[in-house]
Amino acid sequence: MSTFDESDAFEAAASVPLSRRAMAARPAPYLDDLNPAQRQAVEALDGPVLMLAGAGTGKTKALTARIVHLLATGRARPNEILAVTFTNKAAREMKLRVGRNLGEAVEGMPWMGTFHSICVKMLRRHAELVGLKSNFTILDTDDQIRLLKQLVLAANIDEKRWPARMLAGLIDHWKNRAWTPAKVPAAEASAFNNRGTELYEQYQERLKTLNAVDFGDLLLHMVTIFQAHPDILEQYQRWLRYILVDEYQDTNVAQYLWLRLLAQGHRNICCVGDDDQSIYGWRGAEVGNILRFEKDFPGARVVRLEQNYRSTPHILAAASGVIAANAGRLGKTLWTERETGEKVRLIGHWDGEEEARWIGEEIEALQRGTRGFDPVSLDDQAILVRASHQMRAFEDRFLTIGLPYRVIGGPRFYERQEIRDAMAYFRLAVSPADDLAFERVVNTPKRGLGDKAVQSIQLAARGAGANLIDGARELLAQGGIGGKGAGQLRAFVDGVDRWHAATLAGANHIELAETILEESGYTEMWQNDKTPEAPGRLENLKELIKALEQFENLQGFLEHVALIMDNESEDVAEKVSIMTLHAAKGLEFPVVFLPGWEDGLFPSQRAMDETGLKGLEEERRLAYVGITRAERLCTISFAANRRVYGQWQSQLPSRFIDELPEDHVEVLTPPGLYGGGYGAAAQPFGGSRIEERATRADVYNSPGWKRMQDNAATRPVAQPRESRNQVIDLQAVSAFTEGDRVFHQKFGYGTIVGIEGDKLDVAFDKAGVKKLVARFVVPADRADEIPF
DNA sequence: TGGCGAAAGCTTTTT
C-alpha cells in the first residue's frame, strides 16, 4: 500500500530536492537505451504529443524517461509536472521507475498519481466552491447505493422495479460525461421512471449535507470549478507546465475535459495510449478521445511505438490478424526482432471441465520442462478468462490436483463486509456526525436496534435538525425508546463519544482502533460466529489494524483508504495466475492460456446485444489484449458444451477464431473432433463451419452476429406505465398456452416455449430462455398492464 | 426483530 501526501503540492520550489542547475549537468543514460521512436517521444517536450504505444512496445519506459528528461534538462521542476494514471498500481510503478532513473527517491512530485487522487488533492483546496468542507469524505459504491435507496424509497418509487443499483449506474454514467443535474440532456429525462434527474439532484443535495462525494464527483466537481472560476484554472495552468497521461484511450468525458482545461495553458500535453487496447467503453471510456487527439490539439505530434519487445512473431501476427477486423483504428504495425518461436495453439474440448483438465496438465508439463521448453515457473503462466465465473472450473480442477494458483482481482480488501464495518466505527470515532457510518453499525453487532429503532432515531434527528447521533441523544432524553433498546443505544452513543474524545486527545490510533473493535463487541461478534468464513474475517481485521501503522492517525488513514487501499499480498510460493482479460491489461506472461473462446461467451452475447458493432469491436480488442499478453506460448481453447447458469448448452467456437491467420496457428484438435474446425472437418456441431470460412471476408456473417441483427430488428419495447393502484388479476398458468406472446417487465417480449408445473419457459426476444412464474408475465397485448 | 424459505439474478471494474 502506498500513500500520497497532499502536503507539499503547493509549496515553493525551494523545498524541492533537486535544483534545476544540478540536474542540467547530469548525464543522460536513460536516453541511451531507447529506440528511435521512443527517443523521439521522449525528446519532443514542447507542444502536444500523442504517443501511440502498441502492446509491449516499452510505453512505461518511454513515459518515465520523458519525466526524467523533463527534470534532467531543467525544463520542469518536480512539482510542475502533472502525470496521471488510472490505477494506483500504475502510479506506484511510475514513481518507482522515475526514482530509479534519477538515482534517488522521487520527492516533491505531488502531481503524480491517479485521476482521482489528484482531484482529491485539488478539491480539498477548493471544496467550499461546491458547497463542501475540505474534510469531505469519499463514499464508495456501497455507501452510494444505500443512500440512493433511501432517496428512492422517500420518492415513493417502487424499489423493486426501479432498483437503487440502476439509479447508481445511471448517475455514474452521467457523471462520467461531466453532466451535472442541470446539464443532463432532455433526451435522458425519461430515465428511471422519468425521475432520474430529479433523484440525481436530490442525491447531490444529500451528499452536500453529508459533506461527502462519490468517485464521479471528484472529477465532476473539479471540472465545474475550473469552468466557473477561470482564475483558479489559470493558477493550475501556470503551475502544471507539463502534462503526461497514461492509458489515454481509457479516459471518459469528464477526465478528458479536466485534462483539456488544464492543458490549455502551456499546451505541453503528452498522451500515451493504444486505441486497440480500449476495453473500458462500458464504464464510460471514450475511444473517441484518442481518435480525436490531433483535432483537439492542432499541431500535435504523433509518435508510434511499434517495435514489440514482448512477444514472438507468431503471437504478434495472430493478434494483428484479429484486430485487423476492426474499423476506425489509428493503425499500427507491430514488429519484433525476436525469434519465430511457437505458433499460437488452438484446441477444442468436449466441455469446460475437460478444458480445465487439459490446461492443468499442460501447465504441469510446462513446469516440468517438457514440450520442448525449459521448465516454466508457475509464476510465468497465466489463464485469462472473459468473465470471472469461468474461473471456477479452473479453481475446482486445480484444487483437486493440488496445483497452486492465485486469483487476481477478486473482491478487494476494503470492500469486504468486516473491513467496511470496522471502518464505519473508525469514521464515527473521527466524526460522530457521519450518518452513513452510524446507520451502518448502530445495529452491528445486533443490539436490538432494528429498522424501527433507526426510524425513530431518524425522525428525532430530523425534528431537531441534527445528525443521527444527536438525534439518538434526543430520543433517549425524551424517553422515546423502550427499555432494552434504550440501554443499548445509550451504550452505543457513549462508546462513540468516548472514542471520539480519545481521538481528539491524540490517543495512539492503533490501540484506539483495537479498543473500538473490542468495546463495540465487533470482534466478539465474529468470534462467536460459527460460519466457516469467520476466522478469515478476524484475520482481515488484524490486517486492517496492521495497515494503520503506516498512517499517523485514524483521520489520515480514512482519508486515503477509499482511494488507495488495495489487496496486494506478496506471495512467495510459485503459483499460476487466473484473472479476467480486463485485469490482465498491462501485464505479461511467458505462457498464456485463453480458454472459453466460444460465441456468446467471448465475444460476450450481452456486449453484442447491448452495444452492437461497437460492443463486438470492444470484445475483439479484448481478444487482442489477451493474445498480446503472451511472450512465448499462447494457447486458445474452446469447448463444445458448457454449462451456462446451470443449463448445458452446446457452443460454437468464437468468431474470433476464424479471424486468426492460419499460417500462425497450430491446430491441436484432432480433425473431426468437436468442431476443432478451422480447416478440419467440423461435424459434431455446425457443419456449416467450412462454408463459413469461405465467406470469412465478411466476419459479421456468423450465427451470433445474425442473431444479433434479428434481435435489433425487434428492438422497440413499450415502456409500461405505472399502474400501482390498478387492480389486475394475476395470471394463472392456465391462462397461457405454448406459443403465446407475453411481456415481462424486465425481459421484454417473448414467446412461451414450454409449461412446467406453475412455471413457464419463455424464450425472450432479447434475454434468452427463462423459466418463470406465470404471474410475472402478461399477454403481450396487455403489456401496459403489468401489475407491479 | 430476525430467521427462514422462495424467487430472481448472473460480463467486464477502478477509483
Place this chain on the structure above:
DNA sequence: GCTTTCGCCA
C-alpha cells in the same frame, strides 16, 4: 447451479 435479496411469519 450458486448466491443474493425480499417478504412473511414466529
